Amino acid sequence: MELLINNDKIKIPDEIGNVSVLLEHFQLDKHIVIVEVNGVILDKTNHRDTRLSDGDKIEIVHFVGGG
Amino acid sequence: MSERYSRQEIFAPIGAEGQEKIRNKHVLIVGAGALGTGSAEALVRAGIGKLTIVDRDYVEWSNLQRQQLYIEKDAQNRIPKAVAAKERLLQVNSEVDIQAHIMDVSVGEIEELVKGVHLIIDATDNFDIRLLLNDASQKYTIPWIYGSCVGSYGISYTIIPGKTPCLNCLLESVPLGGLTCDTAGIISPTVQMVVAYQVTEALKILVEDFDSLLRKLQSFDLWKNQQTAIDVQSLKKDSCPSCGTVRTYPYLDFSNQTKTAILCGRESVQIRPSVQAERNLDELASMLAHQGKVDQNPFLLSFTIDEKRMVIFKDGRVFVHGTKDVSEAKTLYHRYLG
Numbered sequence: 001m002e003l004l005i006n007n008d009k010i011k012i013p014d015e016i017g018n019v020s021v022l023l024e025h026f027q028l029d030k031h032i033v034i035v036e037v038n039g040v041i042l043d044k045t046n047h048r049d050t051r052l053s054d055g056d057k058i059e060i061v062h063f064v065g066g067g
Numbered sequence: 068m069s070e071r072y073s074r075q076e077i078f079a080p081i082g083a084e085g086q087e088k089i090r091n092k093h094v095l096i097v098g099a100g101a102l103g104t105g106s107a108e109a110l111v112r113a114g115i116g117k118l119t120i121v122d123r124d125y126v127e128w129s130n131l132q133r134q135q136l137y138i139e140k141d142a143q144n145r146i147p148k149a150v151a152a153k154e155r156l157l158q159v160n161s162e163v164d165i166q167a168h169i170m171d172v173s174v175g176e177i178e179e180l181v182k183g184v185h186l187i188i189d190a191t192d193n194f195d196i197r198l199l200l201n202d203a204s205q206k207y208t209i210p211w212i213y214g215s216c217v218g219s220y221g222i223s224y225t226i227i228p229g230k231t232p233c234l235n236c237l238l239e240s241v242p243l244g245g246l247t248c249d250t251a252g253i254i255s256p257t258v259q260m261v262v263a264y265q266v267t268e269a270l271k272i273l274v275e276d277f278d279s280l281l282r283k284l285q286s287f288d289l290w291k292n293q294q295t296a297i298d299v300q301s302l303k304k305d306s307c308p309s310c311g312t313v314r315t316y317p318y319l320d321f322s323n324q325t326k327t328a329i330l331c332g333r334e335s336v337q338i339r340p341s342v343q344a345e346r347n348l349d350e351l352a353s354m355l356a357h358q359g360k361v362d363q364n365p366f367l368l369s370f371t372i373d374e375k376r377m378v379i380f381k382d383g384r385v386f387v388h389g390t391k392d393v394s395e396a397k398t399l400y401h402r403y404l405g
């Protein structure tokens with residue numbers, strides 16, 4: 001399926017069915033992240049339950065520590 | 068209109084009135100690494116009235132690639148960053164009142180540092196201290212600007228007490244140690260970009276143009292050509308222990324204070340003595356001289372033995388270089404320093 005992630009059209013394998021797996025796919029699962037799907041910020045506990053479908057607009061911001 | 072700040076005063080959102088406001092403000096920058104030197108130079112050039120800058124470390128060769136206030140002799144002589152930064156900042160603008168402290172910021176220090184401060188800029192490298200800044204910001208109603216970067220990725224967010232969610236609302240938990248000490252390297256444009264966001268937000272706050280604040284969690288990746296911002300206002304939580312209705316300011320609790328810390332991206336451990344007392348570096352130098360190699364400057368003493376090196380600061384703190392193992396560091400500390 002094709003998702004709009006941080007304003008870039010990105011093709012991802014269809015077996016990535018939810019936000020939690022998507023974060024693993026981008027190696028962000030160990031980070032603290034804020035995820036917005038179609039304009040709504042997800043509760044961190046809902047990442048696994050949030051299904052993805054073609055054309056979803058997703059924003060992901062992850063926290064880093066360096067400075 | 069003063070010649071010195073004329074270009075900033077012609078810029079309509081600041082103007083002569085804004086310039087006068089900037090001149091009457093006091094900013095605290097915590098950390099004088101990449102982000103801290105960038106923000107400090109920009110604010111000093113912009114004519115900030117008073118700047119306090121604090122850092123626990125000294126200049127090393129690996130800093131020179133991106134920490135813009137430092138030069139080779141600072142690395143050669145292991146000059147504490149606070150000292151080297153102040154020297155350069157006064158060369159840039161001698162009209163600014165610059166307070167520089169060689170200091171590890173924890174609970175006791177932050178409560179002193181924030182007195183009379185209008186804005187705190189985060190230039191630290193770990194979340195323990197950011198959550199401390201966050202609680203101090205809420206307790207004393209002082210805005211602060213989070214900023215962080217690694218590789219080509221950067222992130223920033225402005226926290227206005229009583230208006231925006233705080234860092235604790237956004238994180239919900241302290242990121243694990245491994246994530247705070249990134250070893251992915253960094254390029255200087257990433258630093259400059261975060262500094263650009265932080266200083267622009269700072270100028271808006273200093274001239275009291277709060278309506279112009281970004282109000283979004285901003286991130287970018289310069290190498291991947293990405294930029295994104297999320298409006299996180301809905302994440303403000305009434306139940307937050309830092310900014311909610313019942314506040315405990317958990318990170319200002321002395322019992323949460325750490326005595327040892329692994330320094331970011333380096334094989335080093337910092338040890339803070341439980342009772343703070345100034346070290347007599349001359350006495351220490353003569354005591355250690357027959358056990359290893361001793362180098363000294365007015366601010367710190369470096370003691371090399373085998374593969375390990377210890378740096379002892381006047382304020383009693385010790386860096387043990389060559390290990391990430393806290394217990395090994397403590398053993399060395401007690402063996403040579405009592």
Ligand SMILES: [Zn+2]
Nearest residue numbers: 233236307310
């Ligand atoms: Zn909060």
